[in-house]
Amino acid sequence: xxxxxxxxxxxxxxxxxxxxxxxxxxxxxxxxxxxxxxxxxxxxxxxxxxxxxxxxxxxxxxxxxxxxxxxxxxxxxxxxxxxxxxxxxxxxxxxxxxxxxxxxxxxxxxxxxxxxxxxxxxxxxxxxxxxxxxxxxxxxxxxxxxxxxxxxxxxxxxxxxxxxxxxxxxxxxxxxxxxxxxxxxxxxxxxxxxxxxxxxxxxxxxxxxxxxxxxxxxxxxxxxxxxxxxxxxxxxxxxxxxxxxxxxxxxxxxxxxxxxxxxxxxxxxxxxxxxxxxxxxxxxxxxxxxxxxxxxxxxxxxxxxxxxxxxxxxxxxxxxxxxxxxxxxxxxxxxxxxxxxxxxxxxxxxxxxxxxxxxxxxxxxxxxxxxxxxxxxxxxxxxxxxxxxxxxxxxxxxxxxxxxxxxxxxxxxxxxxxxxxxxxxxxxxxxxxxxxxxxxxxxxxxxxxxxxxxxxxxxxxxxxxxxxxxxxxx
Numbered sequence: 001x002x003x004x005x006x007x008x009x010x011x012x013x014x015x016x017x018x019x020x021x022x023x024x025x026x027x028x029x030x031x032x033x034x035x036x037x038x039x040x041x042x043x044x045x046x047x048x049x050x051x052x053x054x055x056x057x058x059x060x061x062x063x064x065x066x067x068x069x070x071x072x073x074x075x076x077x078x079x080x081x082x083x084x085x086x087x088x089x090x091x092x093x094x095x096x097x098x099x100x101x102x103x104x105x106x107x108x109x110x111x112x113x114x115x116x117x118x119x120x121x122x123x124x125x126x127x128x129x130x131x132x133x134x135x136x137x138x139x140x141x142x143x144x145x146x147x148x149x150x151x152x153x154x155x156x157x158x159x160x161x162x163x164x165x166x167x168x169x170x171x172x173x174x175x176x177x178x179x180x181x182x183x184x185x186x187x188x189x190x191x192x193x194x195x196x197x198x199x200x201x202x203x204x205x206x207x208x209x210x211x212x213x214x215x216x217x218x219x220x221x222x223x224x225x226x227x228x229x230x231x232x233x234x235x236x237x238x239x240x241x242x243x244x245x246x247x248x249x250x251x252x253x254x255x256x257x258x259x260x261x262x263x264x265x266x267x268x269x270x271x272x273x274x275x276x277x278x279x280x281x282x283x284x285x286x287x288x289x290x291x292x293x294x295x296x297x298x299x300x301x302x303x304x305x306x307x308x309x310x311x312x313x314x315x316x317x318x319x320x321x322x323x324x325x326x327x328x329x330x331x332x333x334x335x336x337x338x339x340x341x342x343x344x345x346x347x348x349x350x351x352x353x354x355x356x357x358x359x360x361x362x363x364x365x366x367x368x369x370x371x372x373x374x375x376x377x378x379x380x381x382x383x384x385x386x387x388x389x390x391x392x393x394x395x396x397x398x399x400x401x402x403x404x405x406x407x408x409x410x411x412x413x414x415x416x417x418x419x420x421x422x423x424x425x426x427x428x429x430x431x432x433x434x435x436x437x438x439x440x441x442x443x444x445x446x447x448x449x450x451x452x453x454x455x456x457x458x459x460x461x462x463x464x465x466x467x468x469x470x471x472x473x474x
Contacts, residue, residue, distance in 0.1 A: 009470045010039045012097065012104035012130075016089065016117045019062065020048025020354065021268075021326065023381055024137065025110050027199055031458040032108070033059040036466050041101040043093070048326070051354040053201065063100055065092055082154070090116035097124035106131045106469040111166070112140030115158060118165035125170075131469035134166055136174040136183065136191060142374035146271045163187055171465045178400040179377040194461045196381050197454040198388025201355075204446070205362030205389070207246070207253040213359045214243035220350055221320070226338030230318045231260060231346040233305040244320075245363075258311050260318035260346070261431050263424075264360055264391070265368040266382040269327025273370040277396070279336060279347075280417035282321060285424045286342045289316040292425075301343050317431040319424065321347045322364075324357065361389040365438065366427060368420070369395040379404045383411075387448040392441035394423050410444035 011032045015022045019042055030053060032040045039059050042050075046064040054060050068088045097107070097120065109121045111134050118134065125132040141159035148155050166172070166183075172191035174180050183189040205213070214221065221244055224232035234244045241248045245259045267273050290299075293314065308318060330349065337347050352360060361367065371380035376399040383404055386393050393411035395401055405411040412427075414420040427438040 008037070008039050010041065010102055010104040011036070011466070011470075012041045012043060012101055012107045014093070014097070014107055014109040014117065014121055015042070015044035016093070016113050017045055017110070018047035019044035020050050022110060023385070024135070024196060025108075026050050026054055027454050027458070028108055028135065028462075029054060029060055030057065030199065031455065031462065032466065033057055035455065035459055036463060036470075038105075038466075038470075039102075041104065043096045043101065048351075049354060051201070061101075063096055065096060068092065086116045090120050093117065093120035094124060097121065098127055103128045104130050106133060106466060108133045108135060108466075111136050111162070112138055112143055114140035114162035114165070118162065118169075122165055122168050131170040132168070133171040133173065133465065133469060134169040135194070136166075136172060136179060138175075138373065138378040139375045143272070146374050171469055173462060173465070175378050176400050176403055178403070179375075182375075182377055192461050192465055195452075195457055196379060196384040197452050197457045198385050198449075199454045202358045202385050202388030203362055203390070203449070205359050207255070209359055210255075210363040211243060211246040211248055211253045213356060213363055214245050215240045216356070217350070218243055221322075221348060223348075224346070225334065225348065227341050229342060229346040230301075230305050230308060230344055231320050231348075233302075233309055255432070257432065258308060258313050259432065260320040261366070261428050262364045263319055263321045263366045263368060264364040264386075265321065265323045265370065266357075266385075267323060267325045267327065267370060269325060269329040269333070271329075272372055272374050274372070274396075275323075275329065275333050275370060276336075277370060277414075277417045277420060278321070278323075278368060279333070279340070281420035281424060282319070282345045282347065283340065283342065284418060284421035285319060286345045288421060288425055289314075289344055292316065295343075299343075304343060315429060316344065316425070317428055318344045318346070319428070321345070321368075322360065323347065323349045324352055324360070326351055358385070358389060361386050361391050364389075364391055365431070366424075367391045367393040369393055372396050372398045373400075376400065387445050388453075390442065390446040390449045392438065392445040394420060394427075406444065406448075408441075410441060410448045412441070 013025055013029050015025050029040050029042055032038045042062045045067045068085050107121050107125050107130055109117055121132055140162050141155055144158050145155045166189055172189055173194040174191040177193055180191050180193050183191045222232055222234050247254050334349055367386035369380045369383045383393050383395055395405045395411055395413055397413040397415050407413055412423050428435055
């Protein structure tokens with residue numbers, strides 16, 4: 001009888017940021033609820049809706065904090081604004097963690113940001129008699145160093161804070177073996193490697209799912225961001241039986257043979273992702289295809305687009321780049337896109353519902369990752385999600401990316417826009433039927449998708465630490 005009435009254990013997942021844009025912490029929350037059988041309180045900023053599976057899970061409770069903005073003070077003094085913002089965030093976090101949620105057995109906190117999150121969670125864990133686990137996604141001081149320089153006094157203070165309070169945690173996860181080694185050797189922190197893996201709702205899309213998605217996105221896909229382009233000549237058909245990519249005939253969905261190749265990139269529009277590389281590569285692809293086909297600058301683009309729309313196929317396809325995400329540099333790059341004048345390339349920026357994003361990855365032909373890592377020690381979650389959908393990837397090269405991307409097996413690496421353009425030319429020659437290199441990478445990505453899922457990785461590497469922490473509380 002005592003066991004039947006025993007209090008169900010609780011976990012608090014803490015994100016000083018938009019939970020809708022923190023997929024790994026969403027997956028932690030689902031695993032804590034479903035695999036560890038805990039009640040889960042998510043304390044995070046609002047902004048974007050998390051995945052429907054979180055919103056509908058009766059064991060997950062989302063507590064939304066207001067985002068702290070001190071724009072008036074920042075115009076007078078940036079340093080003063082940072083200090084005041086950190087102080088307000090600290091008070092807000094402590095209020096939520098100590099008074100607004102039921103007492104948890106364990107806190108799981110995302111790092112970065114480190115200031116003031118780690119100190120607030122440490123204080124709350126001490127006051128409430130709970131354990132404290134840090135999930136290291138990257139290092140906060142290296143991100144701050146992108147804008148201030150590693151030698152700046154603010155960055156040095158941030159580094160001390162991050163290391164000091166990171167060492168006070170009762171346990172830690174990290175995203176790569178390289179980061180595990182760095183934490184052990186130079187920080188004195190023992191961390192368990194918990195590789196990012198996609199959850200089950202990331203999978204290759206069926207033809208019907210593709211048609212439904214492209215029907216919903218029809219207006220967004222066919223509306224040029226600036227000048228008319230090779231995609232905007234397609235009309236949005238009101239009967240929903242045809243899209244840019246698919247046709248539905250007698251209830252059966254078919255892929256159009258003259259469809260464009262769909263390339264997807266997800267970005268946070270921040271300095272650690274140089275989006276200009278993708279724009280330059282798109283421009284190079286456009287020019288190189290024209291040169292390869294012997295086209296000169298006087299060619300009538302409108303007639304070319306009509307020919308393509310009417311079914312004429314070329315050895316190199318049109319490319320449609322869909323770039324998803326929110327972030328500070330988005331408008332700057334959108335303005336650049338609007339000024340481009342391209343023949344066979346079109347670009348669109350979108351923010352998708354959390355349920356549509358996996359479908360987009362599962363419907364695409366290639367993914368592109370521009371993430372280079374401020375520390376060189378973390379891996380891009382977007383690539384993990386792409387592999388989960390069986391989508392091959394071209395990824396920017398940096399020190400530990402080959403822990404994830406296996407060259408010529410599930411993806412390719414590039415360091416410059418010219419290298420990325422070369423890869424686009426090589427992979428899409430003969431699309432959609434005669435592109436053997438792309439098909440080979442697709443098979444490798446499908447194997448990556450089937451080899452492991454988040455639930456398996458979490459049960460093997462995270463559940464033992466979570467159980468250990470919650471048993472300490474008995």
